[in-house]
Every structure is written in structure tokens, then in C-alpha cells.
Amino acid sequence: MTDVVDADELLRRIRRGRDCAADEERAWRERAQGLTATDPEGAREAAVRAETYAAVLRVLDEIVSPGAAAARADEVKRVT
Template sequence: MTDVVDSDELLRRMHRARSRALEEGRHWRARSEELRSTDPEASREAAVRTVAYEAVLRVLDEVLTPGRNAR
């Protein structure tokens, strides 16, 4: 990660990271629900991952569109 990138490339990378965080959050949420009745421990693990990806998503949203999601 020592390459110098211009602002457009940095913005593209952040948008890709946001899309990936959204996908991963959905995946882990579904996995948590799927495991809830059969494996509660794995369901909790998936729920923790869901929360982590949601946090990443909130940070990237604020970086990419400051103030848009202000509470």
C-alpha cells in the first residue's frame, strides 16, 4: 500500500469498501438469523460481525457524504 493514488482513485476505493461492507453486513445478518435456533454461539458471533460491518458502513457514509446521516 505504498502506491501514491489521486483523490479520484481514493474515492473509488472508499465506494468499493462501502459496497463491500454493505454486502458483508447483509451476509452476516442473514447468517446470524439462520443459526439462531441451531447454534446460538455461532449466531452471536455472526451478530457481532454484523455490528462491526455496520460501524464501518456508518464511518464510510460519513466520510463520503458528511452530515447526510446526522442524527
């Protein structure tokens, strides 16, 4: 499986992966919140999984929009 893809296709695949990571992060965060009262250990595990997807999302965001996260962080610092 050695497909040759152009830059546009590669960017589409990265964006699709980023969207998937965002969906998974959201789902695991919701699960963690739902388990907090009834299953603290399960809630911790779900929170860790959510953070893992958040890290993947940050990396893919940086690939698609280099420096955008740093610019947003600087803007937040100036506003607060």
C-alpha cells in the same frame, strides 16, 4: 507499495470498501438469523460480526457523504 493516488481514485476505493462492508454486513445478518434456532452462540457471533461491518459502513458513509446520516436521523425523528 507506496502508490500515489488522486482524490477520485481514493473516493472510488472508499466506495468499493463501503460496498464490500455492506455486502458482508448483509451476509452476516442473514447468517445470524439462520443460526438463531440451531446455534445460539454462532448466531451471537454472527450478529457481532454484522455490527462490526455496520460500524465500518457508517464510518465510510460519513467519509463519502459527511453529515448525511445525521440528516437522515433528524428526518426520521420529525416523521415519527
